[in-house]
Amino acid sequence: xxFDERKERxxxxxxxxxxxxxxxxxxxPDEQADAIISTLSSLINTQSDxxxxxxxxxxxxxEGLKKTIDFVCAEVQDLxxxxxxVDSSLKDQKHLMGTWVTHVYEEILSQVELEIVWSA
Numbered sequence: 001x002x003f004d005e006r007k008e009r010x011x012x013x014x015x016x017x018x019x020x021x022x023x024x025x026x027x028x029p030d031e032q033a034d035a036i037i038s039t040l041s042s043l044i045n046t047q048s049d050x051x052x053x054x055x056x057x058x059x060x061x062x063e064g065l066k067k068t069i070d071f072v073c074a075e076v077q078d079l080x081x082x083x084x085x086v087d088s089s090l091k092d093q094k095h096l097m098g099t100w101v102t103h104v105y106e107e108i109l110s111q112v113e114l115e116i117v118w119s120a
């Protein structure tokens with residue numbers, strides 16, 4: 001509990017001291033009831049204000065987290081797109097490499113066949 005709230009509570013409790021006179025006689029029941037209601041209302045208001053400040057602070061934090069999460073999600077979507085593009089490019093390169101290997105293999109075979117024909 002923050003120091004300010006304790007101070008406010010002690011002020012509220014001290015404000016009820018007027019219920020009793022110096023001679024120890026109490027004031028009327030209506031005045032006592034009003035004082036109790038006033039004290040409880042003040043305590044409720046103090047707690048309500050504290051909760052309101054906490055909720056406001058949490059709302060700001062939640063909003064900040066939401067923005068961060070939205071940013072991270074957008075980054076993840078960009079990375080997914082990049083991975084998909086790289087995957088597609090890799091498949092194209094594998095196909096192209098296979099085509100070149102086939103051409104090179106066919107060229108080597110034709111060279112070997114030519115050497116066999118020439119040497120015969």
